[in-house]
Amino acid sequence: MDRLWTMDTRALNHIMTHSFVYQKPSQARRNLARILGKGVLFTEGDQHRQQRRVMNPAFGPAQIRALTEIFVEKSIELRDVWNDEVSESQDVARINVIKEISKMTLDVIGLAGFNYRFDALKAEVPENALVTAFNQLFDPQPRITFMMILRNFFPIFSIIPDKQTKRFDHAQDVMRRIGMELIAEKKGEILHKAAEGKEKPHGRDLLTLLLKANMATDLPENQRLSDEDVLAQVPTFLVAGHETTSTATTWCLYALTQAPEVQRKLREELYTLDTDTPTMDQLNNLPYLDNVVRETLRLHAPVPATTREATIDDVIPVGEPFVDRYGQIQDSIKISKGTPIFIPILAINRSKKLWGEDAFEFKPERWDNLPEAVSSIPGVWGHLLTFLGGPRACIGYRFSLIEMKALLYTLVRAFEFELAVPPEDIQKKSTIVQRPILRNAPNQGSQMPLLLKRVKRA
Numbered sequence: 054m055d056r057l058w059t060m061d062t063r064a065l066n067h068i069m070t071h072s073f074v075y076q077k078p079s080q081a082r083r084n085l086a087r088i089l090g091k092g093v094l095f096t097e098g099d100q101h102r103q104q105r106r107v108m109n110p111a112f113g114p115a116q117i118r119a120l121t122e123i124f125v126e127k128s129i130e131l132r133d134v135w136n137d138e139v140s141e142s143q144d145v146a147r148i149n150v151i152k153e154i155s156k157m158t159l160d161v162i163g164l165a166g167f168n169y170r171f172d173a174l175k176a177e178v179p180e181n182a183l184v185t186a187f188n189q190l191f192d193p194q195p196r197i198t199f200m201m202i203l204r205n206f207f208p209i210f211s212i213i214p215d216k217q218t219k220r221f222d223h224a225q226d227v228m229r230r231i232g233m234e235l236i237a238e239k240k241g242e243i244l245h246k247a248a249e250g251k252e253k254p255h256g257r258d259l260l261t262l263l264l265k266a267n268m269a270t271d272l273p274e275n276q277r278l279s280d281e282d283v284l285a286q287v288p289t290f291l292v293a294g295h296e297t298t299s300t301a302t303t304w305c306l307y308a309l310t311q312a313p314e315v316q317r318k319l320r321e322e323l324y325t326l327d328t329d330t331p332t333m334d335q336l337n338n339l340p341y342l343d344n345v346v347r348e349t350l351r352l353h354a355p356v357p358a359t360t361r362e363a364t365i366d367d368v369i370p371v372g373e374p375f376v377d378r379y380g381q382i383q384d385s386i387k388i389s390k391g392t393p394i395f396i397p398i399l400a401i402n403r404s405k406k407l408w409g410e411d412a413f414e415f416k417p418e419r420w421d422n423l424p425e426a427v428s429s430i431p432g433v434w435g436h437l438l439t440f441l442g443g444p445r446a447c448i449g450y451r452f453s454l455i456e457m458k459a460l461l462y463t464l465v466r467a468f469e470f471e472l473a474v475p476p477e478d479i480q481k482k483s484t485i486v487q488r489p490i491l492r493n494a495p496n497q498g499s500q501m502p503l504l505l506k507r508v509k510r511a
């Protein structure tokens with residue numbers, strides 16, 4: 054298809070800030086609604102603005118500070134699982150790290166999102182109904198059938214049920230049932246405390262915070278979310294908040310194996326703190342850790358691109374005039390209603406024009422002295438498009454940054470990491486999130502085999 058593909062940061066800024074005009078393409082929204090329901094990733098316009106208004110406070114710095122304990126506790130649990138594997142393998146364990154980091158981030162979003170225990174990291178706990186439902190939705194190798202393609206282009210075919218639709222419907226039913234139970238329980242608790250004139254419950258999870266904000270007496274009736282709207286956030290948080298952070302942390306460990314000096318320097322900094330359980334402020338006060346996280350999210354942005362569609366005819370200003378196909382110089386792009394737009398997140402993060410000739414290299418030190426040009430990048434965080442920008446930027450970026458820092462703090466202090474295969478065997482496979490696979494075993498799903506040794510301190 055024809056679509057607008059621009060690297061002009063002024064044009065991208067216009068597209069991202071005018072989110073009422075540039076919305077998700079209808080096909081993408083249909084797919085999102087089928088999998089996640091009508092949560093904040095799906096809604097547009099006034100409904101989206103209203104959802105964000107109620108939800109934003111639950112993701113503020115003070116709320117993330119309160120969640121840091123969960124990030125650290127689950128990082129330590131993962132460290133201990135790996136410690137056991139190292140002991141069983143006579144000092145060097147080969148571990149597919151992405152699989153287990155992903156269990157950790159699922160446990161975290163369960164607890165931090167809903168105060169719900171998945172216990173995915175515990176080998177002895179049988180898989181619970183929500184994990185099964187979730188796995189059914191995200192089968193790592195979904196077969197693209199002719200019916201799926203038809204359904205994408207001709208929604209009328211959605212009325213014909215097939216095996217995959219039934220699987221999706223079943224998974225949705227389970228998530229709905231469990232989500233309803235969680236919401237009823239939390240609402241009951243909030244009302245109960247209010248009736249007794251007691252302080253509101255201390256639930257620090259995102260769902261309790263969201264319900265408290267939504268039930269606050271000073272919120273006008275027309276700005277409240279319906280139970281249906283709140284319910285749709287359960288699968289939305291689960292999906293948006295889980296695979297993204299685990300993929301980013303996995304790519305970080307990979308990058309550290311390819312830059313042993315960075316790995317060593319990072320470990321040295323992490324040992325300047327004498328605790329296994331750092332607070333958010335302690336994690337944020339480690340400058341090299343911060344550089345490593347920024348550099349990972351620049352070079353290995355987990356969501357490499359996204360799309361939009363113009364809902365009206367518009368004129369997009371550009372930072373640099375360009376020559377059109379008729380040889381005319383233009384200082385704006387005329388765009389007609391319905392035009393699809395590609396937002397090149399990874400390409401902007403790696404642009405040599407913006408970042409310099411070494412843009413493709415992993416160099417945490419670059420963050421001590423950034424080129425002036427990157428200040429034109431319209432991202433919500435760190436001169437990067439990783440979390441996008443404008444009113445539809447990622448709501449959970451602070452959450453994921455501290456979760457990543459807690460993981461790296463705990464794991465890099467405990468283990469030395471080496472890649473278990475030649476680097477050229479690692480490939481990136483892009484669905485929505487860009488995951489690693491093995492070139493010679495693409496059907497085995499996400500893979501990042503690393504060799505782990507315990508750190509021996511002098």
Ligand code: HEM
Nearest residue numbers: 093094293294297298301356359440445447448449452453
């Ligand atoms: C490294 C980790 C993460 C990355 C790279 C990431 C990236 C993104 C991106 C690129 C978008 C915009 C998608 C689009 O509109 O096309 C987005 C939206 C979103 N993210 Fe994240 N995300 C991460 C972690 C999280 C976490 C931890 C949560 C929740 C706990 C979260 C919740 C959301 C939600 C709810 C949206 C929709 C926002 C809206 O449309 O208003 N994300 N994220």
